[in-house]
Amino acid sequence: MEKLIVRRYRGDFVAWAGVCGFIGEGGDGASISPHSHYAIQLAIGAPSGLRVQLGRNGKWQSCAAALVPSRATHTIDVNGCNMSVVLFIEPETPTGRALAARLQGRPELLDAATVEIAAKNLDRAWRVEKSYDAVKAVCMQLVQEISRTEPREPSDPRVLAAVEYLRQRVGEAVTLPEVAKVANLSPGRFRHLFVEETGMPLKTYILWRRLLHVWTLLMRGETLSAAAHAAGFADSAHLSRTSRNMFGLAPSTLQMTGPLSAQARGLENHLGCTTGPVKA
Template sequence: MATPKNFLHLWDDRFLYITPAIQSGLTARSSATVLASVSGHPFMLEAADGTRTYCTAAVVAPHVARRLAVEGCGLLSLNIDPASVAYRMLSRQLGGHGIQVLDARRFGRLREGFEPAQAGALDDAALQALSRGLVETITGSPERPTPNDPRIERVLDAIRHRAGAVSLRELSAVACLSPDRLTHLFAQQVGVSIKRYALWTKVRRTVQQFTGQRPLTDVALTSGFTDAAHMSRTFKSYFGLAPSFLAGKVEVRADEQASQAWGHGAAPMHS
């Protein structure tokens, strides 16, 4: 029997990691995360205070530390960008809670796609539909486009397409807002600070580059990290996985929108 693979499917506002097993240390990241057991058997989810829960599904808010132990049941880990509509829907559902434990049976017919997804048998359209279905089942409402303030959209675009640090002064010019007003409006609209979103963007841009075969040092520098060691430390704190594991042990797939939104090149700033 073939050994089950690890898959990473990238879209512009989310990505789906599918793995047969994972043992992670304490990790936290800027995305909201939906976790679901593939087989329906429980996995272990441990909060930062040491509280352990054995569950079949959960939602984890951004920057909430947790440990995972998944053995034998398989896992879908759907990571939602904090600037997306889906994130705002999940944030309302969490209601300020860091971790919300769920029963995977609530996903109903969607669960029929879990094992084919783990086997790599679903095409991109089916996987996108599955990811939307997970969010909509949890929140009880369909995803409808509700764009951010256009000034914040310009700032998000500037951060995403600029490798390395972007100063608050530059971003304020992009938004035509004072630094204080931009800081407040960004946190209100996106749910995380500009600094945290900028770091998340580095990580997300880096993940995008694993669709090709590039030296890790080149990937790190292109994404704005000081070196490969800095990139590796950040990845381990975010995902519990080294970039070398993602590059060598995970089949990474990205659609065209993800490539456009999180491509390799850095775009110039526009005021």
């Protein structure tokens, strides 16, 4: 693969129910080895410059954006992009199932017209507005349009109570009977209802929230080791293995130094607390 001398990666993390990802610029001139992971991936390069390799020895192809199904071997090169966005979509959510049905296990290259407006809006939201909520809103709309699904959040009060319970204990070990008790349901009935409402089994949901919590803490300036322990991982090595399986990369690969991270750290310094604009 051609080696490019480019700017060091500077980016931020965004997340919402069942989807998370990174927006940034640069790429350190480094290539990522071909890999596969659990999440469905949407990669965008703006205004151009994205390259993807499908398969372990596939030909490099230039495109505006690419959809990669779960467990498909691939790699991407964003060194030539002025801005890149890489989103990871949980396969068991309604959005993930819709995209899986569309892809049928085959990656899909998207034309520029599909993502052109969203890319411009993302660039403005990230560089000019420097707004986490604005970046998230554009990403959500784009994923909705591509998957042809409506945004869906849990609405059953029993599941909402369980979700809040898990949110407050993101770094602790919890069991299915324990969470089912919070919802006043039997473990079997709760398991079924939770999947119905969230699109994910409880175990997958807990793991997903832990990984999101790690990236949120990294945006706030925590060390990798401290973030791993706070999110319930044994150590940073355990976190890295889990992240590679879920997203194809370790948290140490991308340093959170973009405008959204700067705002999160600045707000915490100002308030002297651990809250910030990042919602994971």
